[in-house]
Amino acid sequence: MDETPSLIHIKGIRDGLLITLGEAAWPDLAAAFVKNVDERSSFFHGARVALDVGTNELRVAELSTLRDQLSERGIALWAVLSESQVTERTAQNLGLATRLLKSRPMPVREATEESPKDAARWVKGPLRSGGRVLFEGNVIVLGDVNAGAEIVAGGSVIVWGRLRGVVHAGAQGDEKAVVCALEMAPTQLRIASEIAISPKKQGKIQPEFACLKDGQLVAEPWQEMAGR
Amino acid sequence: MASKVVTVASGKGGVGKTTSVANIGVALASRGQRVTCIDGDIGLRNLDVVLGLENRIVYDLVDVIEGRCRLRQAMIRDKRLAEMYLIPAAQTRDKTAISPSDMVRLCDELRQEVDWIIIDSPAGIERGFKNAIAAADRVLVMTNPEISAVRDADRVIGLLDAEGKGPASLIINRLDPALVKRGDMLTVEDVVDLLAVELIGVIPEDENVIVASNKGQPLSLDGRSKAGQAFQNIARRLMGEQVPFLELEPQNLFQRLLGRK
Numbered sequence: 001m002d003e004t005p006s007l008i009h010i011k012g013i014r015d016g017l018l019i020t021l022g023e024a025a026w027p028d029l030a031a032a033f034v035k036n037v038d039e040r041s042s043f044f045h046g047a048r049v050a051l052d053v054g055t056n057e058l059r060v061a062e063l064s065t066l067r068d069q070l071s072e073r074g075i076a077l078w079a080v081l082s083e084s085q086v087t088e089r090t091a092q093n094l095g096l097a098t099r100l101l102k103s104r105p106m107p108v109r110e111a112t113e114e115s116p117k118d119a120a121r122w123v124k125g126p127l128r129s130g131g132r133v134l135f136e137g138n139v140i141v142l143g144d145v146n147a148g149a150e151i152v153a154g155g156s157v158i159v160w161g162r163l164r165g166v167v168h169a170g171a172q173g174d175e176k177a178v179v180c181a182l183e184m185a186p187t188q189l190r191i192a193s194e195i196a197i198s199p200k201k202q203g204k205i206q207p208e209f210a211c212l213k214d215g216q217l218v219a220e221p222w223q224e225m226a227g228r
Numbered sequence: 229m230a231s232k233v234v235t236v237a238s239g240k241g242g243v244g245k246t247t248s249v250a251n252i253g254v255a256l257a258s259r260g261q262r263v264t265c266i267d268g269d270i271g272l273r274n275l276d277v278v279l280g281l282e283n284r285i286v287y288d289l290v291d292v293i294e295g296r297c298r299l300r301q302a303m304i305r306d307k308r309l310a311e312m313y314l315i316p317a318a319q320t321r322d323k324t325a326i327s328p329s330d331m332v333r334l335c336d337e338l339r340q341e342v343d344w345i346i347i348d349s350p351a352g353i354e355r356g357f358k359n360a361i362a363a364a365d366r367v368l369v370m371t372n373p374e375i376s377a378v379r380d381a382d383r384v385i386g387l388l389d390a391e392g393k394g395p396a397s398l399i400i401n402r403l404d405p406a407l408v409k410r411g412d413m414l415t416v417e418d419v420v421d422l423l424a425v426e427l428i429g430v431i432p433e434d435e436n437v438i439v440a441s442n443k444g445q446p447l448s449l450d451g452r453s454k455a456g457q458a459f460q461n462i463a464r465r466l467m468g469e470q471v472p473f474l475e476l477e478p479q480n481l482f483q484r485l486l487g488r489k
Contacts, residue, residue: 089390129383
């Protein structure tokens with residue numbers, strides 16, 4: 001056993017380093033971490049880091065301070081994992097990932113059996129401008145997705161509200177992914193490797209359903225889908 | 229009454245934060261409240277000009293925080309209203325001169341002295357914004373009825389939620405009833421629908437606002453103009469009154485010739 005209660009565990013993963021911080025109050029924990037980094041600056045320099053902060057509830061100011069401190073030391077913080085919803089929301093607001101994707105850049109890739117492909121991420125809306133949700137499985141949003149917000153999902157995306165932001169479903173190449181919304185008016189819609197912008201809408205607003213049909217991204221009223 | 233710290237923020241610049249802080253401050257003070265306005269825009273101060281107090285500045289916000297003067301010395305008393313004060317921003321420093329915890333400490337001290345502390349946030353979502361909201365009990369998010377401003381307001385509302393400062397209240401500024409009627413401007417309903425927060429004020433477009441700002445005579449000092457009334461109404465709503473929103477109808481040529489507002 002380690003004599004000093006180690007607050008910082010480092011593990012190499014495909015995307016760089018996964019650093020797990022122990023249970024301690026935040027300002028001290030962050031300070032200890034930064035100190036640790038300073039002591040081994042050559043090891044950390046240029047690293048891409050995912051940070052697991054456990055149950056700590058972090059606000060934007062705290063997390064952005066840490067990100068800035070790390071970036072001054074040549075370390076790119078790209079993800080924050082947390083058991084706290086508050087922290088996850090904060091991370092999303094800062095444009096940080098909150099899940100480790102099996103493959104992070106999004107090459108076309110078959111989803112494997114054991115991937116949490118069928119799992120869904122529940123997001124309480126509204127998802128506002130600057131908000132970002134990155135999840136390997138499906139994403140369900142209760143509320144609007146405003147312009148300037150972004151959802152990247154390995155699977156499908158369902159928005160129980162108005163979709164005005166950018167959605168990328170099937171981000172790892174799943175061409176069967178779909179996107180549904182009560183009002184479909186995304187800035188941009190992507191499924192697998194296809195990209196579309198929504199046409200100017202006339203007429204009444206109705207729930208719509210978008211999917212890939214013969215390699216083309218198409219959106220249809222839900223009524224027509226339901227009839228089949 | 230426990231004193232309240234209210235921050236006016238917007239994200240986008242030029243939507244009328246400073247003018248609103250001046251007018252809401254004046255409107256509250258004219259209702260017998262003790263008010264201090266703080267200019268949070270260190271390095272680009274304006275609130276002193278809009279309030280017509282520029283030539284009275286001796287000490288500023290940074291002087292107080294760095295201990296070069298006492299709080300009372302930096303509070304400039306308004307020439308027209310007995311219980312209205314301004315703490316101006318420093319012009320020769322920048323946003324990093326103070327921290328969010330400095331603002332919390334300053335406001336805690338001020339709470340002993342006044343009923344309302346109104347903070348003018350700088351544009352943007354960086355340090356200056358964080359300083360401005362750190363001590364806020366309530367944040368008023370300001371937007372114009374145009375897409376770019378609404379987009380930024382949406383971002384700010386999201387950040388406020390993440391900081392535990394939500395829910396924000398919304399002020400829509402520079403609404404032009406004629407343009408709305410023609411269908412060329414977002415309506416109040418459009419904006420509220422998009423941002424999904426509580427509305428606390430709608431200020432109509434009014435050229436008197438610019439004239440008043442240039443003169444350093446906030447419009448809400450006399451409540452005759454529509455914009456002045458709208459600011460008075462925001463003050464009343466802040467104080468907990470239920471006030472119906474103004475009927476904003478386009479003026480016809482006859483009204484315009486008569487100069488009725």
